Amino acid sequence: MAEKNRVKAVVEALTEHGAEVEIPGRPGSRSPAVGEPTEPAGPLPPKPDQRGPEPRTPTGRRDGIPPEANGQGGEFLTTAQGLRVRDSDHSLKAGARGPVLLQDHHLREKITHFDHERIPERVVHARGAAAHGVFKGYGTASAVTRAAFLGKDVETPVFVRFSTVLGSRGSADTVRDTRGFATKFYTDEGVFDLVGNNIPVFFIQDAIKFPDVIHAGKPHPDREIPQAQSAHDTFWDFVSLHTEATHHTIWNMSDRGIPRSYRTMEGFGIHTFRLVDADGGTSLVKWHWKPRAGVHSLVWEEAQLINGMDPDFHRRDLADAIEAGAFPQWELGVQVFPDTPDQMFEGVDLLDPTKLVPEELAPVQPVGLMTLNANPLNYFAETEQVAFHPGHLVPGIDITDDPLLTGRLFSYLDTQISRLGGPNFAQLPINRTHAPVNDMLRDGMHQTAVHSGAAPYKPNSLDGGCPFFAGAAEGGYTEAPVAIPAAHKVREAPASFDDHFSHARRFWLSLTPAEREHVIAAYTFELSKVWEPAIRERNLGVLANIDPVLCQEVAAGLGLPAPGPSVPLAEVEPSPALSQLGGEWPVAGRVIGIVAGPGSDLNALRTVRRAILDGGMVPLVIAPNGAPLSGDGAEEIEAQRTFANARSVEFDALLVAGAPAPGDDAKGARDAKAGIAGTAVDPRVRLMLAEAFRHAKAIGGWANASAAIEAAGIPAGSAGVVLADEPRLVWEQITGLLARHRVWDRFPAA
Numbered sequence: 227m228a229e230k231n232r233v234k235a236v237v238e239a240l241t242e243h244g245a246e247v248e249i250p251g252r253p254g255s256r257s258p259a260v261g262e263p264t265e266p267a268g269p270l271p272p273k274p275d276q277r278g279p280e281p282r283t284p285t286g287r288r289d290g291i292p293p294e295a296n297g298q299g300g301e302f303l304t305t306a307q308g309l310r311v312r313d314s315d316h317s318l319k320a321g322a323r324g325p326v327l328l329q330d331h332h333l334r335e336k337i338t339h340f341d342h343e344r345i346p347e348r349v350v351h352a353r354g355a356a357a358h359g360v361f362k363g364y365g366t367a368s369a370v371t372r373a374a375f376l377g378k379d380v381e382t383p384v385f386v387r388f389s390t391v392l393g394s395r396g397s398a399d400t401v402r403d404t405r406g407f408a409t410k411f412y413t414d415e416g417v418f419d420l421v422g423n424n425i426p427v428f429f430i431q432d433a434i435k436f437p438d439v440i441h442a443g444k445p446h447p448d449r450e451i452p453q454a455q456s457a458h459d460t461f462w463d464f465v466s467l468h469t470e471a472t473h474h475t476i477w478n479m480s481d482r483g484i485p486r487s488y489r490t491m492e493g494f495g496i497h498t499f500r501l502v503d504a505d506g507g508t509s510l511v512k513w514h515w516k517p518r519a520g521v522h523s524l525v526w527e528e529a530q531l532i533n534g535m536d537p538d539f540h541r542r543d544l545a546d547a548i549e550a551g552a553f554p555q556w557e558l559g560v561q562v563f564p565d566t567p568d569q570m571f572e573g574v575d576l577l578d579p580t581k582l583v584p585e586e587l588a589p590v591q592p593v594g595l596m597t598l599n600a601n602p603l604n605y606f607a608e609t610e611q612v613a614f615h616p617g618h619l620v621p622g623i624d625i626t627d628d629p630l631l632t633g634r635l636f637s638y639l640d641t642q643i644s645r646l647g648g649p650n651f652a653q654l655p656i657n658r659t660h661a662p663v664n665d666m667l668r669d670g671m672h673q674t675a676v677h678s679g680a681a682p683y684k685p686n687s688l689d690g691g692c693p694f695f696a697g698a699a700e701g702g703y704t705e706a707p708v709a710i711p712a713a714h715k716v717r718e719a720p721a722s723f724d725d726h727f728s729h730a731r732r733f734w735l736s737l738t739p740a741e742r743e744h745v746i747a748a749y750t751f752e753l754s755k756v757w758e759p760a761i762r763e764r765n766l767g768v769l770a771n772i773d774p775v776l777c778q779e780v781a782a783g784l785g786l787p788a789p790g791p792s793v794p795l796a797e798v799e800p801s802p803a804l805s806q807l808g809g810e811w812p813v814a815g816r817v818i819g820i821v822a823g824p825g826s827d828l829n830a831l832r833t834v835r836r837a838i839l840d841g842g843m844v845p846l847v848i849a850p851n852g853a854p855l856s857g858d859g860a861e862e863i864e865a866q867r868t869f870a871n872a873r874s875v876e877f878d879a880l881l882v883a884g885a886p887a888p889g890d891d892a893k894g895a896r897d898a899k900a901g902i903a904g905t906a907v908d909p910r911v912r913l914m915l916a917e918a919f920r921h922a923k924a925i926g927g928w929a930n931a932s933a934a935i936e937a938a939g940i941p942a943g944s945a946g947v948v949l950a951d952e953p954r955l956v957w958e959q960i961t962g963l964l965a966r967h968r969v970w971d972r973f974p975a976a
């Protein structure tokens with residue numbers, strides 16, 4: 227019943243706020259506008275529809291779509307051939323108790339289709355979530371590229387898929403892993419795909435090693451465990467034998483490996499690309515996505531708990547935020563380097579994807595803004611079937627000879643032919659370019675185009691004229707005519723690729739003490755899961771080449787002696803831009819838990835709830851059970867969570883609205899009866915508060931809230947714990963704390 231009310235509330239709120247605005251780039255779609263006050267419609271249903279005021283069902287199916295588009299037309303159930311079905315619950319049988327007859331075509335069609343519903347998942351990045359949006363160019367890139375979609379105020383529809391790398395399609399979201407950040411720009415000049423990650427470097431320098439690193443990271447082939455994580459022997463075996471992985475690995479062990487949300491991740495194109503301007507001049511660039519919401523992460527215990535509590539945490543967070551109108555935004559930026567023959571910048575080899583150029587040396591220059599403003603309507607049709615490819619380029623954007631990139635240019639099309647069942651997946655709606663297509667590609671599995679004419683070849687003199695080649699002025703793609711130095715065929719890497727530790731050391735030295743503590747804890751956790759002592763020891767040897775403190779701390783955690791470095795420690799300048807900490811960030815979309823009970827001042831609760839909504843955040847009331855809170859004669863307050871199903875990890879901050887009642891927990895009730903101290907506060911509330919405190923989250927309360935906070939073992943006067951008589955004052959201070967994401971002072975190293 228409560229869920230039904232929640233669905234109703236969301237539908238009403240969306241209808242009210244989303245009726246007037248068309249989503250840019252998606253004609254006919256409706257959603258709240260960017261820049262309008264965001265009003266998350268309170269509690270969110272598990273699967274709401276987000277696009278508009280048209281009549282809809284609670285499960286999200288939309289009316290008003292042409293039947294041929296959604297396969298849901300007409301009022302009768304039919305077979306795939308359009309034949310109306312009289313009964314779909316009983317097979318055709320020889321008598322009610324007799325055998326099923328093979329002649330039942332409807333049975334066979336229904337079961338056969340079901341049997342083939344699944345397609346192979348991606349060989350990597352299988353677990354993902356996606357959204358539609360729009361990219362608007364600033365025009366600032368015009369000096370370095372002729373790419374039209376980067377022109378001033380040019381709007382381009384985009385589809386973005388975020389993913390984990392190692393886990394299978396059904397794995398959990400908050401595992402420690404790299405995240406994919408792949409963007410499809412449907413430009414007027416054809417599709418441009420920016421297929422990046424949330425970490426700016428990669429494990430390997432040459433694509434020929436991709437199967438090795440993935441085989442090492444995936445579950446062990448004998449038992450197929452562990453799922454979706456790197457804390458096992460084969461991963462640590464590989465990265466310690468193959469030390470060019472050191473830089474990427476330390477990023478994974480940092481807070482970057484466990485993002486708070488897809489919305490709070492940076493994105494990186496990693497490789498150096500070549501931009502070509504209107505006069506044919508070239509520059510080298512690295513792509514960066516900068517989230518407007520700031521870069522924030524989970525803490526490891528939180529991430530592990532979430533994997534059990536809500537394995538869909540990131541997927542849900544993205545969809546809910548968009549649903550509520552808190553549209554995630556990223557600025558696209560470029561670091562620009564001169565296109566010199568050596569392709570080096572300040573000693574960094576720009577063709578080595580395990581290296582980055584500090585932003586202090588080459589600032590990221592913003593070139594446009596991306597806003598994600600609509601959820602996919604159908605997971606399979608869109609998120610699963612989308613096919614990205616780093617070779618999908620547009621005029622003005624070209625590749626370099628990074629050997630990792632070259633291998634990728636081969637791999638994606640190859641894998642998609644198998645994953646999507648043939649070569650015609652570019653015809654799927656989600657992959658279809660918005661530019662006219664005249665490609666002379668014909669036939670093949672799942673061909674849906676009905677090509678006419680007799681001459682799919684060029685040149686021809688039939689079919690009313692052969693398509694022309696386009697010159698540069700007509701948008702024809704021209705590879706930058708870069709010189710290829712005379713060389714011998716070799717299987718070798720340049721000497722500059724041999725430095726495997728200096729960039730990892732720079733990353734370590736650039737982190738704040740709290741972040742370093744997390745890195746130490748992550749290495750210690752992961753290596754303690756490694757069974758073979760030799761692999762643990764070998765990894766300590768790698769850490770010694772990054773930094774002696776890192777090595778000693780992890781060695782102490784493993785109970786092993788710390789080795790010394792095997793190469794001289796690099797002299798590097800820290801790059802403060804690599805740290806995530808510092809600054810204040812927008813709080814829209816944050817989730818605030820409010821513990822309340824029958825004894826709470828409901829008027830105060832309403833006021834705070836309203837203030838949270840007005841701040842663009844999501845208030846979730848946590849009550850002893852599912853009954854609405856009422857009793858003061860005013861409108862009752864729905865409880866979105868109960869003491870039984872809430873856990874601290876779902877919230878960015880926790881508020882206590884007075885002294886909550888003991889709830890209906892059997893142990894709590896028994897303890898209370900037995901007069902055991904502290905039991906006036908439900909043990910589940912105490913656990914929530916203790917966890918929120920341990921995870922350095924802001925905690926606030928009013929009226930008698932201090933009783934609950936004390937009962938949770940939180941010392942009086944702790945940083946980031948706000949108690950006051952006036953709920954509004956509490957909330958104001960909590961908002962300030964949220965802008966910094968966590969109460970960093972609570973981490974011991976800080």
Ligand code: HEM
Pocket residue numbers: 347348349350351354387388389405406407408421422423428432433434436495496497579612613614630633634637638641642645
């Ligand atoms: C800089 C290094 C790399 C980055 C940033 C990267 C990024 C990604 C991302 C984001 C996806 C998921 C795309 C989606 O959401 O559908 C993906 C998928 C994939 N990647 Fe990579 N990748 C890298 C290196 C490689 C290499 C070296 C290879 C092979 C030689 C490779 C092969 C694949 C394959 C086969 C898929 C699955 C594609 C599909 O089934 O559609 N990747 N990669």
